Amino acid sequence: MKNIFATRTGIIVVGAVIGIGAALLQYFGNPPNMGICVACFERDIAGALGLHRAEVVQYLRPEIMGFVLGAFAAALFAGEYKPRGGSSPLIRFFLGIFAMLGALVFLGCPWRTLLRLAGGDGNAILGLVGLVFGIFIGVLLLKNGFSLGRSYPQRKASGWIFPALMVGLFLLLVFQVSFTPGGPIFSSVKGPGSQHAPIIISIIAGLIIGALAQRSRFCTMGAFRDMILIRDFHLVSGVAALLVFAFVMNLILGQFKPGFEGQPIAHTDHLWNFLGMTLAGLAFVLAGGCPGRQLFLSGEGDMDAAIFAMGMIVGAAFAHNFAIASSPKGVAAFGPAAVIIGLIFCLVIGFTQRDKIVA
Amino acid sequence: MSTKQIDARGLSCPQPVVLVDRALADGNADLEILVDNEVARENVSRLIKRRGLKVDISQNGADIIIRTAKS
Numbered sequence: 001m002k003n004i005f006a007t008r009t010g011i012i013v014v015g016a017v018i019g020i021g022a023a024l025l026q027y028f029g030n031p032p033n034m035g036i037c038v039a040c041f042e043r044d045i046a047g048a049l050g051l052h053r054a055e056v057v058q059y060l061r062p063e064i065m066g067f068v069l070g071a072f073a074a075a076l077f078a079g080e081y082k083p084r085g086g087s088s089p090l091i092r093f094f095l096g097i098f099a100m101l102g103a104l105v106f107l108g109c110p111w112r113t114l115l116r117l118a119g120g121d122g123n124a125i126l127g128l129v130g131l132v133f134g135i136f137i138g139v140l141l142l143k144n145g146f147s148l149g150r151s152y153p154q155r156k157a158s159g160w161i162f163p164a165l166m167v168g169l170f171l172l173l174v175f176q177v178s179f180t181p182g183g184p185i186f187s188s189v190k191g192p193g194s195q196h197a198p199i200i201i202s203i204i205a206g207l208i209i210g211a212l213a214q215r216s217r218f219c220t221m222g223a224f225r226d227m228i229l230i231r232d233f234h235l236v237s238g239v240a241a242l243l244v245f246a247f248v249m250n251l252i253l254g255q256f257k258p259g260f261e262g263q264p265i266a267h268t269d270h271l272w273n274f275l276g277m278t279l280a281g282l283a284f285v286l287a288g289g290c291p292g293r294q295l296f297l298s299g300e301g302d303m304d305a306a307i308f309a310m311g312m313i314v315g316a317a318f319a320h321n322f323a324i325a326s327s328p329k330g331v332a333a334f335g336p337a338a339v340i341i342g343l344i345f346c347l348v349i350g351f352t353q354r355d356k357i358v359a
Numbered sequence: 360m361s362t363k364q365i366d367a368r369g370l371s372c373p374q375p376v377v378l379v380d381r382a383l384a385d386g387n388a389d390l391e392i393l394v395d396n397e398v399a400r401e402n403v404s405r406l407i408k409r410r411g412l413k414v415d416i417s418q419n420g421a422d423i424i425i426r427t428a429k430s
Contacts, residue, residue: 150369217401222373
């Protein structure tokens with residue numbers, strides 16, 4: 001069976017669906033310029049579980065669960081469900097942590113970077129340039145022989161763990177479970193965490209995007225990486241479609257507001273917007289995928305990608321517990337230090353993890 | 360020149376692509392690449408075609424064998 005989504009037209013259609021879907025999710029209640037943000041939504045999940053106590057960003061986001069489960073279903077259907085793992089899991093866990101710290105200093109993953117741009121947020125330009133710069137550094141390391149080593153096939157059942165976790169989280173959301181009085185599961189009553197589309201819309205959007213992205217291999221990091229590394233413009237055409245269609249939908253829905261000051265859930269510290277996403281971009285290259293792609297891979301049974309995603313959730317908890325995550329008021333006290341430590345970590349990993357692959 | 364073999368099984372993209380690109384850049388047009396997932400097959404095939412060569416794909420159990428052929 002030919003995979004039509006792996007064609008140029010396919011990837012453009014998928015990018016367009018994500019762009020339109022994100023703008024619509026904002027229209028139905030998700031936070032402004034945050035129709036879909038994998039980093040932000042994993043952060044909200046960390047908050048809902050009580051791993052951090054930032055009251056404004058706590059909600060079990062069904063989009064994340066939909067991404068994993070949609071990709072899981074699509075992979076099963078296409079015969080691509082292959083549990084695998086064992087490629088430097090601990091390193092990937094820490095790459096996930098630092099990717100999240102960088103993303104939360106900027107306030108967004110690559111998807112939200114594009115959505116912020118499509119909503120008129122000029123600060124996203126700095127984030128996008130930082131992201132590409134981080135990916136550029138990662139490409140140099142790849143050319144230098146960087147590798148986290150091979151993964152190996154795992155038993156069929158092990159690949160179910162992450163999708164099963166997502167089902168569990170979804171049930172906690174639907175049944176509004178409360179474990180102790182005043183305790184988790186938390187759900188924000190104000191702030192971005194309180195802004196969300198109806199559960200049914202969010203989960204369906206997540207499932208559709210998850211399935212399409214699994215088939216098409218949509219990846220924002222991969223888009224820029226392939227462009228720099230091998231002059232391949234396949235994936236980037238999907239990214240361009242996401243940006244253009246989100247922009248057009250924002251114009252139609254009256255959600256386009258150009259400028260730098262007073263943008264929703266954003267700050268204007270250009271240096272740390274840039275460096276935050278440099279760190280995130282570098283960590284994504286070393287781990288082999290943007291946060292969205294890591295979720296789709298997790299659905300396919302890639303346990304290394306699932307470890308990265310768990311690292312991001314833990315990283316989000318650190319970010320809010322240790323005053324690293326930025327806020328609309330600006331960069332937090334320990335944000336810059338965390339970014340510098342993260343860049344050092346990634347560079348050390350980048351230079352030390354080299355395979356002598358006998359080809 | 361004899362066929363150069365590249366074992367890219369278990370490697371996540373872009374590493375299979377990097378290995379093949381390097382081999383092609385070194386002047387090896389006669390390659391036999393082993394991969395074990397669809398994404399690597401798609402990416403490696405796309406690269407080889409963009410370098411002006413044809414691809415011949417066969418399956419051996421869980422492994423996918425990609426051979427280059429002059430167009």
